[in-house]
Amino acid sequence: MADGAGWRMSTSAGITICGQHHLNDQLLFDANLCLPGGKWTCLLGRSGVGKSTILRLILGLETGGTFTGRITASDDAPLDNRISYMAQSDLLLPWLSVLDNICIGARLRGTAPDIARAQKLLARVGLCAHGHQKPNALSGGMRQRTALARTLYENRPIVFLDEPFSALDAGTRADMQELAAEVLHGRTVLLVTHDPAEAARLADQIVVMSASETRIWPTPNSPALRAINDPETLDCQARLLAYLRREHPT
Amino acid sequence: MRLRDILLALIIGLCLWQAIVILTDAPHFILPSPWRVANAAYNSRVIIAENAWVTALEVMLGLIIGTALGVATAIQLALSKTAERLILPILVFTQAVPVFALAPLLTLWFGYGMASKIIMAVLIIYFPITSAFHDGLTRSDRGYGDLSVSMGAGRWNFMRHVQIPHALPSLGTGLKLAAVYAPIGAVIGEWVGASKGLGYLMLLANGRAKIDLMFASLIVLACLTVILHITIGILATRITRYAQGTSQK
Numbered sequence: 387m388a389d390g391a392g393w394r395m396s397t398s399a400g401i402t403i404c405g406q407h408h409l410n411d412q413l414l415f416d417a418n419l420c421l422p423g424g425k426w427t428c429l430l431g432r433s434g435v436g437k438s439t440i441l442r443l444i445l446g447l448e449t450g451g452t453f454t455g456r457i458t459a460s461d462d463a464p465l466d467n468r469i470s471y472m473a474q475s476d477l478l479l480p481w482l483s484v485l486d487n488i489c490i491g492a493r494l495r496g497t498a499p500d501i502a503r504a505q506k507l508l509a510r511v512g513l514c515a516h517g518h519q520k521p522n523a524l525s526g527g528m529r530q531r532t533a534l535a536r537t538l539y540e541n542r543p544i545v546f547l548d549e550p551f552s553a554l555d556a557g558t559r560a561d562m563q564e565l566a567a568e569v570l571h572g573r574t575v576l577l578v579t580h581d582p583a584e585a586a587r588l589a590d591q592i593v594v595m596s597a598s599e600t601r602i603w604p605t606p607n608s609p610a611l612r613a614i615n616d617p618e619t620l621d622c623q624a625r626l627l628a629y630l631r632r633e634h635p636t
Numbered sequence: 637m638r639l640r641d642i643l644l645a646l647i648i649g650l651c652l653w654q655a656i657v658i659l660t661d662a663p664h665f666i667l668p669s670p671w672r673v674a675n676a677a678y679n680s681r682v683i684i685a686e687n688a689w690v691t692a693l694e695v696m697l698g699l700i701i702g703t704a705l706g707v708a709t710a711i712q713l714a715l716s717k718t719a720e721r722l723i724l725p726i727l728v729f730t731q732a733v734p735v736f737a738l739a740p741l742l743t744l745w746f747g748y749g750m751a752s753k754i755i756m757a758v759l760i761i762y763f764p765i766t767s768a769f770h771d772g773l774t775r776s777d778r779g780y781g782d783l784s785v786s787m788g789a790g791r792w793n794f795m796r797h798v799q800i801p802h803a804l805p806s807l808g809t810g811l812k813l814a815a816v817y818a819p820i821g822a823v824i825g826e827w828v829g830a831s832k833g834l835g836y837l838m839l840l841a842n843g844r845a846k847i848d849l850m851f852a853s854l855i856v857l858a859c860l861t862v863i864l865h866i867t868i869g870i871l872a873t874r875i876t877r878y879a880q881g882t883s884q885k
Binding site: 442445446447466467469470471473475477479480481482490491493494495496520521522540546 | 777779780782783784785786787788789790793794797798801802878879880881882
């Protein structure tokens with residue numbers, strides 16, 4: 387089975403999250419957010435506004451607070467085991483080889499790892515010569531490529547990315563954005579980011595989050611992935627940055 | 637530490653020892669000279685070797701059993717919050733009882749043979765191993781837990797594939813402590829009541845005013861402890877390098 391064939395048989399579901407999240411009895415955010423199926427949604431907002439908390443809520447992870455509301459998929463099916471997750475830290479296990487890291491999901495579920503598929507994914511992220519190396523031998527960009535291959539190995543129709551490129555240098559970040567846009571095309575993606583340029587380049591939908599609202603921001607007319615020097619993309623980026631600075635002055 | 641430095645320290649130590657013997661003019665049954673001790677060690681080499689083997693066996697078995705029990709306890713504590721809440725305070729409380737004070741009781745219960753000394757060594761290293769490994773198991777990055785949940789990991793598989801390898805450097809630290817404590821436990825057990833072992837031989841030599849043999853036994857015991865410490869140190873370094881992904885192929 388070609389990579390991704392399983393989830394492409396059905397359209398990637400969209401997700402709606404509607405409700406309030408309280409932390410220590412104080413309102414953290416009041417969100418009404420819809421992630422369209424098969425599209426990239428980029429979520430921006432100041433630090434601490436709850437961007438990652440939204441992601442954690444949908445994933446079913448501990449948030450330390452209380453959520454009242456609903457989280458539903460567009461096909462009304464449960465979201466369990468349909469979302470894969472990639473964090474800011476690559477979370478590679480240093481004692482395992484790159485290939486074994488890619489297959490770690492299978493081992494954690496107690497199933498046999500599919501090494502051949504892992505090798506194909508490794509080739510897809512441009513690291514086929516590094517399969518037997520340990521993560522310590524890789525650069526930051528190569529480590530994030532490995533983490534992306536591990537995310538792809540999970541072969542799930544919905545992918546959550548929590549600032550996965552923020553620690554990379556500008557050139558590597560642009561490369562990773564292009565690679566992620568290519569390999570995750572057709573999946574429902576939620577990308578939490580602080581970078582207006584990243585959102586303007588990658589998003590089918592941009593959402594700016596504050597404590598009181600989740601605001602849909604107009605995206606450029608051209609389809610993602612957009613060129614870095616595309617005038618409309620640059621304009622979107624500039625307006626987003628100006629808005630974020632105005633809304634949240636330092 | 638280089639071999640040259642070790643030899644130099646040894647020579648300085650022996651010179652100092654000989655100087656004290658000459659300056660104080662102490663009788664040989666109070667402070668024997670290094671030469672006299674070496675002579676005693678050579679003449680009693682068979683009896684020293686036999687007793688050293690018994691002590692070494694007690695220490696090694698104590699280390700293996702104590703480590704196995706400590707590792708199993710730490711895993712159980714990390715797997716179950718209830719177990720952690722109930723057992724951890726009891727473990728800490730038991731540390732208030734000096735293990736040395738239990739030696740006569742252990743000899744009474746388990747006899748003068750090896751069993752009471754092995755149990756003594758087990759008791760003395762159990763807590764450092766449990767505490768160090770449990771600390772390592774519960775100190776892993778929360779991100780690994782999040783990733784595992786998103787992947788649908790089972791609790792035991794997460795423990796096996798992530799938490800245990802991640803905690804190996806902490807286990808290495810616990811093992812290094814255990815390598816120092818285990819011989820103490822075994823020798824104290826031998827002092828309280830034994831028919832074999834270096835601790836027994838030291839007491840026997842002391843009782844017969846053979847202080848040179850007592851010194852020889854003491855030096856052999858120190859050598860055994862140093863060898864054990866170096867061996868465990870190498871093992872701890874290896875498992876730490878494995879966990880950090882820096883081990884040589």
